[in-house]
Amino acid sequence: KYPLAITDTVLRKCKCRVCLGYDIACAFCATLRNSSLGQAVKEQGLRCLVGAFHGYAHNRACQLEFHPRNIEGCGYEDFEGCERVFSASNHLAPSTRHASHTIGWRRSTHFPRTPPHDFCASGDFLITKHTAAVKTIRKNHRIVAYGLQKYQLDGDALLELQGQEYRYLKSLKKRPQSELDQIEYLKALNEFWLAEHELQATPREFLRVDTANISSGKPPNIPSGKLPNAPSGKPRKAKKTLSTWEQIYAKVQRAEKKVEAVEARLSIEQRWAENDEAYQEALKKSREHAYRKALDNLERLMVQRLFELEKSTMRATGMPHALSQILS
Numbered sequence: 074k075y076p077l078a079i080t081d082t083v084l085r086k087c088k089c090r091v092c093l094g095y096d097i098a099c100a101f102c103a104t105l106r107n108s109s110l111g112q113a114v115k116e117q118g119l120r121c122l123v124g125a126f127h128g129y130a131h132n133r134a135c136q137l138e139f140h141p142r143n144i145e146g147c148g149y150e151d152f153e154g155c156e157r158v159f160s161a162s163n164h165l166a167p168s169t170r171h172a173s174h175t176i177g178w179r180r181s182t183h184f185p186r187t188p189p190h191d192f193c194a195s196g197d198f199l200i201t202k203h204t205a206a207v208k209t210i211r212k213n214h215r216i217v218a219y220g221l222q223k224y225q226l227d228g229d230a231l232l233e234l235q236g237q238e239y240r241y242l243k244s245l246k247k248r249p250q251s252e253l254d255q256i257e258y259l260k261a262l263n264e265f266w267l268a269e270h271e272l273q274a275t276p277r278e279f280l281r282v283d284t285a286n287i288s289s290g291k292p293p294n295i296p297s298g299k300l301p302n303a304p305s306g307k308p309r310k311a312k313k314t315l316s317t318w319e320q321i322y323a324k325v326q327r328a329e330k331k332v333e334a335v336e337a338r339l340s341i342e343q344r345w346a347e348n349d350e351a352y353q354e355a356l357k358k359s360r361e362h363a364y365r366k367a368l369d370n371l372e373r374l375m376v377q378r379l380f381e382l383e384k385s386t387m388r389a390t391g392m393p394h395a396l397s398q399i400l401s
Contacts, residue, residue: 076101080119081110090118092141094152096127099135120144125151134242137235149202248362255355256362258335262345262352265328272321 076095083091095101098121105114121139123131128140141147221227336344345352
């Protein structure tokens with residue numbers, strides 16, 4: 074609610090286009106659009122940006138859209154004024170660390186007040202920034218012009234390349250549907266082959282079925298209410314074997330129907346074999362997909378454990394026993 078209140082104040086006080094810097098502006102934009110300020114933000118053209126310092130910790134797609142170095146009109150502004158204020162507040166720590174609550178509060182109340190000389194120095198600040206910008210333009214003008222001429226580009230082409238990079242990175246958030254379909258078909262095939270192997274490995278010494286029917290996957294031809302021939306004294310084992318075979322056979326039928334459904338949806342005329350090039354390519358993509366998911370999960374767990382160590386004030390303490398207990 075505090076960022077929304079600040080944004081509301083900025084919109085009411087500034088009747089022009091404004092760039093608003095925020096550490097998590099990439100996520101805050103969605104909140105703004107869905108809030109009661111969404112229409113006002115759209116009408117005034119307010120732009121949310123991530124500070125230059127924090128922006129480099131975001132992914133490349135986020136930087137292309139929200140980093141001030143990639144947005145025209147931001148100039149040298151880094152939108153990290155709060156970080157400088159927080160840095161200045163660190164000087165209060167030595168004088169308030171062992172102070173009483175009352176004295177610490179009195180000293181801290183003097184901190185937000187801006188000294189008069191800071192207002193006087195704002196003019197020097199603007200002149201310094203302007204001078205540095207002019208020097209940068211003069212220094213890099215020839216280099217940029219040479220690069221544009223060499224690669225036959227202009228400003229619009231550079232913006233188009235940046236847009237292409239952004240769209241490409243956004244497309245990587247979700248795997249292409251064609252790859253997902255191939256992986257789905259691969260999994261269905263593997264399930265079917267595994268069920269067939271399990272069916273062939275089922276003991277059939279008590280089944281009164283010829284070998285040809287078994288190898289072709291046909292159900293056993295057994296009269297209703299009768300058990301297959303079995304050695305005397307083992308009717309229960311024969312019944313259990315028959316029940317197991319029927320369950321596995323039903324599993325094979327379900328797996329085969331699933332494979333046929335995927336083949337019909339993907340218009341696959343000939344079923345893949347293990348030595349087919351398409352099968353090997355899909356297998357490679359499936360393994361890569363599983364590896365990346367495992368890697369992401371490992372990264373998530375490591376960050377989670379680091380936060381736990383930070384909360385327990387045990388990070389960088391060199392306590393292997395306690396560390397092993399937390400990581401286990």
